[in-house]
Amino acid sequence: MSEGSGDLENGNQGLSVVHVTIPNQPVQVQSVIQSNQPSVIQTTGGTGSVQTIQVVRVANVDEELSSDDSEAKKRREILARRPSYRKILNDLSSPVNKMDEESNSSQSQDGDHETAQNLTSSANAVHYQQVVPAGTIQLADGTPVSQGLQTLTMTNSSPTSASNAGAGSTTIVQYAQGPDGQFYIPVGGTNVQAYQIATSLPQGVVMATAGSPMSSPQHMSEEGSRKRELRLLKNREAARECRRKKKEYVKCLENRVAVLENQNKTLIEELKALKELYCQKEG
DNA sequence: TCTAAGGTGCGTCACGCCTG
DNA sequence: CAGGCGTGACGCACCTTAGA
Secondary structure (H helix, E strand, O other): OOOOOOOOHHHOOOOEEEEEEOOOOOEEEEEEEOOOOOEEEEEOOOOOOEEEEEEEEOOOOOOOOOOOOOOHHHHHHHHHHOOOHHHHHHHHHOOOOHHHHHOOOOOOOOOOOOEEEEEEEOOOOEEEEEEOOOOOEEEOOOOEOOOOOEEEEEEEEEEOHHHHOOOOOEEEEEEEEOOOOOEEEEEOOOOOEEEEEEOOOOOOOOOOOOOOOOOOHHHHHHHHHHHHHHHHHHHHHHHHHHHHHHHHHHHHHHHHHHHHHHHHHHHHHHHHHHHHHHHHHHO
């Protein structure tokens, strides 16, 4: 769990440009892309057998992050009605917006793992799909958890971005108990699940013990505190995921800006060239 | 070297929305 | 309608950097 300042992940402000040789379309290209953002593969033309494919993340320009209103109350109301990042990213995952309709594009599903993506390019369409490897579960120091531990599994319904794209993926939060009675809970980011030692069993994970009635007042209070612990744990995970999505969304917007600026530049140059051509014909 | 300011991430709370 | 979920807001800790 790293803290401290830093740039936006990878400092990736521009486009990832992939050069693909296409002798006979369609062509299959395999590339490893770290970013998990919903992406569009744009074919930007190319001559001969070389075609340039831009891997860009797209954002819905219509969605704005914040309003200029300074009044907190009003702002809250606005925020309350603002579509969630999940919805926004769903939009991003849906067939591309108008700007990209001109280009050849498709969208990706995203995940938190380093992703191998198969790019398939055809004359007018480029598709790619992700192959998401299973996550590794280990202690923070690298010790695998799987051996010699009693693993308790609890579904944590925090949706991944894959589910944003409609793929429906559920994060499984696993708790493991060591032979010494210590509990291990997941820590760290979403890329690699590491486990840290916890002093108590997370809430909602009930260890069934013989002869312990579940209805005693003491147990009720324990139940309450366990429920709270579980809620906090889930909320912690949800907040983490939410922040990740927010960063993703901001990156989408930034990349969108880059794409639009690029397109604007191209159009201006095109206009300039046409003007010159026209002037030459006139003269 | 020290310190203040700014940036970033995290955990928690509150609240609205969604769903069974 | 209750419970779960997503997310903004807030406070805190830590890091970086610029200026004294």
